[in-house]
Amino acid sequence: MTAGDERLIxxxxxxxxxxxxxxxxASGECLETRRSDAGLRSLSSAEFPHYxxxxxxxWREGAGAGSVxxxxxxxxxxxxGWSEAPQLDLPVxxxxxxxxxxxxxxxxxxxxxxxxxxxRDDHVDVMRGEEIQAFGALAxxxxxxxxxxxxGTHSKWARLEGGRVIDFITAMTGELYHAVRFHTLPGEPAxxxxxxxxxxxxxxxxxxxxxxxxLHALFEARSRHLYAGLxxxxxxxxxxxxxxxxxxxxxxxxxxxxxxVLLVGSTTLNALYRRALEACDFxxxxxxxxxxxxxxLCALADRHKV
Numbered sequence: 162m163t164a165g166d167e168r169l170i171x172x173x174x175x176x177x178x179x180x181x182x183x184x185x186x187a188s189g190e191c192l193e194t195r196r197s198d199a200g201l202r203s204l205s206s207a208e209f210p211h212y213x214x215x216x217x218x219x220w221r222e223g224a225g226a227g228s229v230x231x232x233x234x235x236x237x238x239x240x241x242g243w244s245e246a247p248q249l250d251l252p253v254x255x256x257x258x259x260x261x262x263x264x265x266x267x268x269x270x271x272x273x274x275x276x277x278x279x280x281r282d283d284h285v286d287v288m289r290g291e292e293i294q295a296f297g298a299l300a301x302x303x304x305x306x307x308x309x310x311x312x313g314t315h316s317k318w319a320r321l322e323g324g325r326v327i328d329f330i331t332a333m334t335g336e337l338y339h340a341v342r343f344h345t346l347p348g349e350p351a352x353x354x355x356x357x358x359x360x361x362x363x364x365x366x367x368x369x370x371x372x373x374x375x376l377h378a379l380f381e382a383r384s385r386h387l388y389a390g391l392x393x394x395x396x397x398x399x400x401x402x403x404x405x406x407x408x409x410x411x412x413x414x415x416x417x418x419x420x421x422v423l424l425v426g427s428t429t430l431n432a433l434y435r436r437a438l439e440a441c442d443f444x445x446x447x448x449x450x451x452x453x454x455x456x457x458l459c460a461l462a463d464r465h466k467v
Contacts, residue, residue, distance in 0.1 A: 168192070169230050170217050171458040173290060174237035176200045179212075182455055183220045189459050191451075193220065201241050209243035210267030231271035232458045232465075235290035238263065238273040248278040248287055252325040255296045255457070259464035274461060277326060286331050290454075291317040291425075295326060297457030298423045298448045308416060309423045310438070311450075312405075312430040318412050330415070332408045341400055347383040348400060350393035361395035362433070365402020366440050375407045401433060409437040420444050425453045 167187065173180045177200040183193040195216045204212060213231070221229045238246035246263040258275055265271035276289035291311045298309055305324040311317040314335035320328045342348035364385070368378040382400050385391035391399060413419075421444040424431050428449075435445045 168220070169232060169459065169462050170220055171455050172213070172217070172231060172233045172237070173235050173293075173454050174200070174233055174242070175235045175290065176202055176241075179216070180451070180454075181217050182451070183217070184455055184459060186459060186462070189456060191455055201236055201239070206243065209237070210265065210271075213243075213265075213271070214268060228270065230462065230465075230467075231265070231268065232262070232274060232462055233265060233271065234274040234293045234454065234458060238276060238289060242273075244273055246273045246275045248276040248289070251277060251279050251329075252327045253277045253292065254325045255460050256464050257325075258292070258296075259461045259466075262461075262465060270467075272465065274458070277329070279328065284330075286329060288317055288319075288329055288331070291319065291329075292326055293457035293461065294425050294450060294453040295319045295321060295423075295457070296324075296460055297453035297455065298425050299324065300456045300460050301448055301452065302423060302446065307423045308419050308421070309425055310412070310434060312424075312426045312434050316408060318415075320416075330412075332411070334404050334408050338401060338404050341379055341382075341404075342397055345379075347380055347386075348396065350386050351382075351397035351400065353394075355394040355397055358395040358398040359436075361391065361398035362402035362436065363440075364391070365399040365404075366406035366437055367402075368399070369403050369406030369410055375403070378403045378407065402437070405433055405437045406440070409434070409441050409443075413441045413443070421446055423448055426450050 169184050169186055171182045171184050179197045179199045181195040182191045237243050244266050261275045262272040265273050277292050278287045295309045306322045309319045316332045316334045318330045319326055342351045368381050371378050382396050386396055422438055424434055424445050425448045431447050438445050
């Protein structure tokens with residue numbers, strides 16, 4: 162077995178960041194990492210292969226030119242990215258993704274992973290990158306069936322059965338939080354950064370249950386600041402509680418009998434979502450998003466026939 166056969170390079174390349182991992186294929190252990198803010202917004206199409214080679218080229222040295230495969234997931238495969246990869250119709254397995262990887266132009270043995278989509282009369286949605294994390298979460302938990310919550314700018318909830326993604330829903334929670342905090346009247350007191358306040362977050366979780374819905378609950382950040390003692394430095398935490406609480410409550414209505422949720426995200430977001438999930442009687446199993454990405458791309462690489 163050559164050095165190239167023993168390792169792979171896993172890359173999660175999104176709109177605002179680049180994360181690369183050198184992985185031992187047998188154990189799934191991450192040997193080295195590279196991270197930067199060079200997301201899709203900061204590069205032109207022609208720059209992608211050169212930037213990628215500059216970041217991970219040293220990991221391929223001594224193993225034969227291009228013998229260490231590169232697998233790229235995320236928005237790098239969108240029309241705005243390096244080269245467009247398809248978005249496959251549900252249901253989708255890791256084998257399906259592996260069968261439809263796209264060769265990345267300008268770099269040997271580099272493969273862009275497809276995304277997934279759902280197109281029905283009552284539901285149209287798209288996903289790139291989180292499906293890999295969902296498959297990685299299954300592998301790490303040694304199961305083939307789960308409800309996954311993948312928080313972020315555009316949070317995803319994915320339902321998997323028999324090792325396939327059978328449905329998913331996107332919630333614009335992170336992007337909406339930023340928009341409300343920095344571009345609306347209710348968010349005005351929260352313009353400055355402030356420490357997380359658990360009490361204000363829990364107030365937001367409660368407000369999210371108001372029968373008037375999310376649009377009213379968001380405005381309560383304003384009215385509570387004026388007349389109910391919500392200090393300026395706690396408005397951001399309140400808004401976060403409203404939005405995450407609304408997202409989680411919606412999923413509880415969609416999945417009324419669900420027990421465990423695989424929560425796949427960063428340490429900070431996982432802590433907030435755990436609080437909201439447990440308030441809605443979900444059982445939570447946390448999985449680090451980097452670990453899920455590595456496990457998912459390793460699972461795909463094992464199924465990829467070059």
